[in-house]
Amino acid sequence: MQNAPELPLPSSRRREMAQGLKDSFAAGLGMYPLGIAFGLLVIQAGLPWWVAPALSIAGFAGSLELLLVGLIVAATPLAAIALTTFLVNFRHVFYAFSFPLGVVKxxxxxxxxxxxxxxxxxxxxxxxxxTWTSWRLLTMQLAFHSYWVGGGLTGVAVAALLPGPIRGLDFALCALFVTLTLDAARTRKQVPSVLLAGLSFALTTLVLPGQALFGALLLFLLLLLARYALLRRNAKKDSRLVKETVDA
Known part of the structure; x- marks a missing residue:
């Protein structure tokens, strides 16, 4: 009879959770101030304070939430909001290909x-x-969620104390994405992917200015697939040359 799999020891769980919390610190330093900016925008837009935590809990997506504030204020139809949500968050579909979700049972x-x-x-x-584990991954994600919700509530509280609106808060989101890109592209091997992403967005901005984000994602995916196929073909070619040299 096969024994049941052993559960991780409490000490092991604590180590994994501590590591997950540690993993969240770098990006969390950007998420919390961005959450404050989101809370400020909610109040400055004339919306009730509870909209900030409600959006952060019901639809946890920073860029989308910042966009939704403007859409709600403009009384945008639900169909348009749904389409916008799909286009903005469509990139998450591609995340699933390499995200370590399989460790969560x-x-x-x-x-x-x-x-x-x-x-x-x-x-x-x-x-x-x-190597990612369930405890480490979930702790990191829970920490990110806490940073964002906490930042939004802090922004709501700060907005109540300010005498007037603050301009330029939207740039905080752009700054965070720049930081994430630089963090992900630490070696020369990632530089071509960054250049392809920039090229994709530049081309779609010129050709499809109304759907630049959605078009850039699709074009970037095609370029990445083409690059992968090229690298794989070159690797096979190099392997074949090495084998022929050894056989000779």
Missing amino acids: HPAAKAYSVYALIDEAYAVTAASRD
Whole structure:
């Protein structure tokens, strides 16, 4: 009779959770101030304070939430909001190809991990070559969620004390994405992918200015597939040359 798999020891769980919390610190330093900016925008837009935590819990996606504030204020139709949500978050579909979701076994935990698969979580796992575990991954994602919700509530509280609005808060989101890109592209091997991403967005901005983000994602995917095929063909060619040289 096969023995049941042993559960991780409590000390092992604590180490994994501590590592997950440590993994969250770098991106969390950017998420919390961005959450404050989001809370400020909610109040400055004339929305109730509870909109900030409600959006952060119901739809955990920083870039989308910042965009939704403007859409709600403009009384945008629900169909347009749904389409915008799909286009903005469509990139998350591609995250699933390499995100270590398989380490999470419990159905409820896996559902939360899918829900909390944000840009920061993907960037951290993509930049790390370590072995991920369920406790480490979920702790990191829970920490990110806490940073964002806490930042939003802090922004709501700060906005109530300010005498007037603050301009330029939208740039905080752009700054965070620049930081994540630089963190993910630490070696020369990642530089071509960064250049392809820039090229994709530049081309679609000229050709499809109204759907630049969606078009850039599709074009970037095609370029990445083409690069992968080229690298694989060159690797096979080099392997064949080495084999022929050894045989000779």
